[in-house]
Structure formats: C-alpha cells, structure tokens
C-alpha cells in the first residue's frame with residue numbers, strides 16, 4: 335500500500351489542493367488515486383456535516399445522546415474518523431489529523447490508522463514534520479499550489495529564540511484602572527450537562543501577571559472553563575466564579591468583561607478576511623473594532639509602528655491581511671489581541687495548524703509578552719508547546735465525576 339505525507343507550510347494552498355483533488359485534478363505523481371473512492375478527514379468535513387445535519391434536521395454523526403455540534407473538538411474528530419472508516423473508502427486524506435488532539439488520543443489515532451493502513455491508503459497533509467505517521471512511504475510537499483516529491487529529511491530543530499528581541503513591547507493607550515487581583519477565581523466549581531459531569535470542584539486563581547497553560551485531554555472541559563470566563567455560558571451563574579473580584583452574573587455585562595480580556599483562537603482569522611491592511615488590523619485592536627471606522631490618532635499610529643517592528647512586518651504594513659500567509663495572519667491576530675495590554679489574555683490553541691517555524695515564532699512572541707507586561711496569560715494547548723515558558727499549568731484530569739484540576 336502506498337501512503338503519502340504532503341508537507342505544508344504557511345504558503346501552501348491547501349484548500350485549492352483539496353478542491354482540485356475532489357474534482358479529479360490530481361498531480362501526476364498521485365495519479366494512482368484517480369478514479370478511486372476517497373474521503374477527507376478534516377475540519378472542513380466536520381463543518382459540512384454539521385451544516386447538513388442542521389439543514390435537513392437529520393443525524394449523520396450525531397447520536398441520540400449528543401449532537402455533533404456540542405461535542406468537544408476531540409470528540410468530533412473521533413466520531414468523524416469512525417464514520418469515514420465505516421464507509422470503507424480506497425483512501426483517506428488526513429488534514430493535519432493531530433491538531434486539537436490530546437496525547438492519549440494522538441497515540442490511539444496512530445494505532446487505528448496503522449491498523450487500517452493495510453487496506454486503506456492514507457494521504458497525510460502535515461504542517462509539522464514531527465507529526466509524520468510511521469507507515470508513510472512516499473513524501474511530497476505543497477509549495478503554493480505546486481505539488482512536488484521531496485526527500486525524507488530529518489527534523490530541523492532550529493529554534494527562533496532571539497526573534498522579536500530588538501524592540502520592547504509598546505505601552506498601551508487604554509488605562510485599565512481598578513483592576514484588582516485575583517483576576518479570576520474559581521471556587522469549588524462543578525459543572526454538568528444533564529447527567530454528564532464535566533468539571534468537579536475546580537479551584538483556580540489567576541493573579542496579575544501570571545502565565546498559565548490550561549491543558550487536559552479532549553472533552554476534559556477546557557472550552558467549558560473558557561466559556562465561563564469569557565463567554566455567556568449560563569452554567570457560570572450560580573457558581574462561585576469571580577472575575578476581577580466580582581461574582582460572575584452579578585452586574586458586570588459580558589461586554590464589560592470582554593473589554594478587559596484579549597482573546598484569540600484561530601477560527602477568528604476567518605472573520606477577518608476583509609480588505610484591511612496589517613497596520614489597520616493592529617490599530618483596530620486598540621479600538622476594539624473590526625476594521626477601522628475612525629481616523630487613527632498619531633499616538634495609535636506610533637504604538638502600532640512599534641508593534642510592526644516587533645513583528646518584523648513594517649515593510650508590509652500596507653499589505654492586505656488576506657494576502658498574508660496563514661502564519662503571518664495568525665501572528666497579526668495574536669498581536670492584535672495583545673496591543674491593548676489587557677489585564678487578561680486568552681490564547682485558545684493558537685498554534686493549531688501552524689508549521690514548526692511559525693509556531694515557534696508565535697511561542698517566542700508570547701514568552702516575550704509574558705516577560706515584559708503585567709497581563710495574565712492563559713495559553714490553552716494539548717501540545718507540550720516547544721519553547722513555551724508558562725509559570726504554572728492547570729491540568730484537567732477527567733473522571734466519571736467530572737474533571738478535577740491539578741496544578742503543576
């Protein structure tokens with residue numbers, strides 16, 4: 335059986351490649367897949383299936399017990415894999431299969447795929463070389479929309495540690511007064527959905543300037559915790575959750591809270607594909623708006639100029655956001671969540687889908703921000719993110735009574 339890996343970098347036109355493949359426009363080297371039945375294991379497939387279930391009000395992957403849409407990202411992937419394998423295709427394209435998966439499920443997935451590799455061909459699209467499946471025997475890469483065969487070269491371990499060090503993190507214009515530590519306090523918080531217990535007596539305190547990583551297996555409740563801080567999850571009310579020393583649900587509006595929290599998750603990038611320049615994207619972070627509706631002040635411009643130098647993007651400040659590579663877009667969006675120097679910064683799986691070099695740039699930006707500011711950072715990730723230097727880790731450990739939180 336032939337199994338391919340196709341390495342992607344931030345300039346690869348993955349979407350175009352997948353579309354062409356679906357239409358039968360297959361590169362010469364992969365002609366063996368022409369006229370074969372293939373399936374796609376990808377967030378795109380999940381999106382389509384959720385849409386289809388919604389529109390036709392039917393269950394394709396959803397079960398009696400739970401709708402696909404409410405499953406955690408790991409649970410969705412598990413259900414999708416099961417569904418695709420049941421279709422018994424000739425080949426499956428695996429689009430960055432390990433993204434958003436915890437270590438245990440990554441290992442389980444590797445075993446499942448290996449077992450099926452005897453009768454199904456796999457084409458793995460991988461942004462990170464270290465993700466390459468053990469049974470891969472053919473190697474390619476996608477450079478923009480050009481596919482080519484490549485060598486099986488060893489991992490390149492170069493770290494980009496000194497990146498961003500030339501300029502300090504600029505001051506902010508917004509003054510956050512009356513911000514009292516602890517910023518977040520969970521006291522014995524337990525959450526259930528129906529009879530399903532999710533969180534079990536979580537105690538957690540985030541103080542000014544803390545740098546936390548929030549980790550835990552798929553479905554352990556990470557997103558649920560974030561939604562209680564940043565979102566409007568009604569489960570938060572009636573619990574002892576304090577934000578900026580106010581009990582959640584006791585007066586402060588979600589808007590008041592959001593103003594004090596910088597938030598970034600890769601899905602947000604999709605909302606910003608309008609025609610805004612890099613410079614305007616960053617200025618809009620100072621204004622809390624999408625795009626730019628008012629003329630920026632000289633001070634705003636000066637601050638953003640410093641940010642552009644940190645990001646090494648001053649020469650491309652007038653380039654439209656949608657013309658940047660994925661890695662550059664992610665860096666801009668992360669910086670956009672930072673520019674106000676908010677009391678709390680939440681980065682939710684920010685490196686998912688990034689190639690090694692881009693992920694390591696983002697990690698060094700986050701480390702720098704943690705070192706030079708008083709912002710409390712919560713970095714959510716399954717991966718032991720290479721080079722990331724959090725001070726503490728809150729690890730959610732699932733059990734039938736819900737996840738308990740272990741602080742390391």
Ligand SMILES: Nc1ncnc2c1ncn2[C@@H]1O[C@H](COP(=O)(O)OP(=O)(O)OP(=O)(O)O)[C@@H](O)[C@H]1O
Pocket residue numbers: 400404405406407408409434527530532550551552553554555556557558559
């Ligand atoms: N509206 C809901 N109804 C029922 N169950 C839900 C609902 N929302 C979340 N859950 C369940 O709560 C559990 C925790 O989900 P959550 O998304 O917080 O996990 P997570 O740690 O973020 O997982 P992942 O890493 O896979 O994204 C999951 O088992 C999920 O299925």
